[in-house]
Amino acid sequence: MALKDVAVLLVEDDPVFRQVVASFLCSRGASVCEAADGEQGLSKFSQQRFDVVLADLSMPVMGGLDMLKAMSGLDARVPSIVISGNNVMADVVEALRLGASDYLVKPIPDLYIIEQAINQCLAEVTHTDPVLSQLEELSYQELNDNLALLEQNAQAAKSVQQQLFPASNISYPHAKIDYSLFKDNDISAYFIDSTMVGSEHLILYMAHFHPEDNRAAFGCVLLRSFVNQKLKLFRNGLSKTIIEPFNMLSYLNERMVKSGLDIYVDIIYISIELTKFRAGIAQAGQGLRCYLRNNEGLSPLALPESLQLGILDWGKPSIQFRTLMPGEQLCIATHDPLHKRLLLQNQFKGLVYDVNIPAGGFIQLRL
Template sequence: MASSTLLVIDDDTIVRESIVAYLEDSGFNILQAENGEKGLAVYKETPPDLILCDLRMPKMDGLTVLRSVRELSPDTPFIVVSGAGVMADVVEALRLGASDYIIKPIVDLEVLEYAINRALENAQLILENRRYRESLEEAIHSLENNLHLLQEDQKAGRQVQMKMLPQEPLTFQNFKVDHQIIPSLYLSGDFVDYFALNEHSFAFYLADVSGHGASSAFVTVLLKHMSINLLREYQSHGGRVRVKPSHVLNFLNRSLLETGLGKHVAVFGGVVDTRDQKLTYAFGGHYPLPILSTPEETLCIEGRGLPVGLFEDATFEDVTIDLPEQFTLTILSDGILEVLPQQTLQEKEDYLLSVIKEGAVTVSALTDKLGLNTIKAAPDDVAMLILARN
C-alpha cells in the first residue's frame, strides 16, 4: 500500500540500503535503523505502519525488538528477515505475533513488496473489524438503554422511535419521497428512511422487522444506527464509491446475524441517480411487490432476495431501471395485506393496483383511500413509502 511508512531495521548496510531504495521507488515512506536499539528508538519517536526487521543483529536482536514492539502495539505489522539456518527463531517470531517472514538472501524484492502489502492489508482489516465491534458494542449498549425506556413507557418509546424517522418529506431536484407508518402498538417493527448521498443521488428503504412491539422496535434502532454508519463511511470516501443496495443488504444481513437477536427483516431499498435518471434497487424478502405507476400503466416491479438476518448464505441482486418523466413508486409493508377486506391474496394485490391506478399516489390520498386512519387495532404494523417525480 503505497504512501505507508515502513521502518527497515538491518545491520547489513548493503542489504538495508538495497531494500530501502527498492521500497522508496515503490512509493513507500521509509525510516531505517542499523540495529535493534536504534530501530526501537525510531519506532517510539515515529511509529510506522509496518516494521521489517532482521532477526540476527548485534546488541539487540530482532526477537527482542519484536517483544518490545508488541508490548507497545499488539497490532503493528512486523515482518522478520531470517537466514535459512535459523528457522527456530522464525517460529518463535511467528509465535510472538510476527505477520510474516522472509528468508535471506532476498533474491526477488517483488516477493518482499507483496508480503508487505499483504501484511498492511491484513492490519487494515483488523483495525476496521475492531472499529466495527466497538461501534456495534456502543450501539447495543445504546439499544439496551432505549429498550429499558421502552419497557417502562411504551408511549415515550414511540416518541423516541418517531424521532428516528424522517421528520419531513425529502425533495431532491424534481423527486419527492414521503412516508407514513401506522403501528399496531405504540411501537412499530416497520421503519423507513431516506437521505441524500451526494449532489446527484439519494437513497431510501422500507424495512419490516419480524414481529412488532418493543423487541422489533429495538431492531429498528439498530437499523438506523447501521444506516448512519454506512452513510458516514460513504461520505468519508468523498462520495466516490457507488452505493449498491445489494451490498448494503449483505452488510445488514451479516450484522443482524452477528447480534444474535433472532430477528430478521424484510427490506426494499433503492438508490436514485439523477445523472442518468435511473433507479437501482434490491429486495430482501420484501412483499408485497412495489407498484410503479405512470400515466400509461400501473404495474408491480420485479425482484427477488431472501429476508435479511435469517440466512448466512443469503445473496441479494441489484436491479436497475430507467425512471419515467412522470411516475410514482409505492412501497408497502405486508401489514397492509392484513387490513384489506378482500379474501384472497390475488384480490388484495389487484385492489392495490386499482387504487393506485385511479390516482391514490400520495401518502395522504392512499391512507384515506385504504381507510388506514380509521383502523383502531391493526393486527400488524403498516408502513408506506412513496417515491414520485412530477
C-alpha cells in the first residue's frame, strides 16, 4: 500500500472530518494516532515517534501554530502538513515559516490529495543529503545573524544594506556589469547582485521590495542569503537550481513566503551561459523591465505578466531564453523614462543618494 507503515499523528478538532481522514489513511496502510486538539497532539507527539504530523490550524485549547512551535522544539526533523480554511491564510504563512512542509485548504475535494502530500514530504526527508542539511543550517545561521542585527535599529539596517551593494563596475572573465541605483532616503527599496557560478555561468538579478521602508533592508539580506545558499549547493555538486531561472524564482518565492516578513518583490533573474552567449531570463512582478541594448537603443523583451514574489498562491514566473548577438547588451531597468535616458548615456555610478532623481535605476551586462 502507498502509505504502508507510515506513522501519522492526525490532530483535528472536527470529529467527523478526523474520522474520515483517519479511516482513509488506515485504508492506505498508515498507522494513525488521533488527537482532538493541539494539547492532546503535543502530548502524543512527546510520547512516541511519528513519521509525519497532519494538523488543523484552528483548534481549541491549543491552536495548531502553538502546537507546531512546541513540536519543533521537541523534534524538528518530523515533517508536518497543515490544514486550513480559506479565512486563515495568514496562519498558513506562519506555519510554513515555522517549518511546515506543506499546506492543504478545506474543503479537500479528494482524500488522495492528503496521501500525495504525505508521500511528497516523506520523500523530501528521505532524500535529504547530510551535507545538504549542514549547508542549509549554516545558511540559516548566517541569515538569522543578519536579521538580528537589522532588528536593532534603522542605522544598523542602513549599514548592513550598504555593505551588500557591489561596486558600480564589476568585471568577470568574459563579462562586465555596470549599474546605477538611486535612492531618496536611507534605505534603498531596490537591490542588484551578480556572481560567477562555476567557470561557465554568471547570474545577475535586480529586485524591488515592497513596502519601501526598513523592511527592504530585510529583503536584501533574505535575497542574498537564499541565493548564497543555492550557490554553496552548486559548488558542492548538490544542486543546479541557481543557474535555472524558473526554478530559482520558484525557490525564492517559497523562502520569501516562509520568512513571514510580508515582503513582496518584483525581480528579474538572469543566468548567462558564457560560452554560448545564452541567457535564461525569469521575471516576477511588473515593476522592472528587461531590455536588449544595441546601437539603435533599447528594445524591451516581451515577458508575460506574473505575480510578485512573496505571495502564497503564487503561480509561475514568466521566462524567456535569448542568445545574445555581437554588440548586444542585456539590461534591467525600472519604468521611469529618466532612468532609461541615464542608461543610454552610460551614467553608471553604483548606489547614489539623490532626492532629485526618482528611486530606482538600471543594470547592464556586457559580454
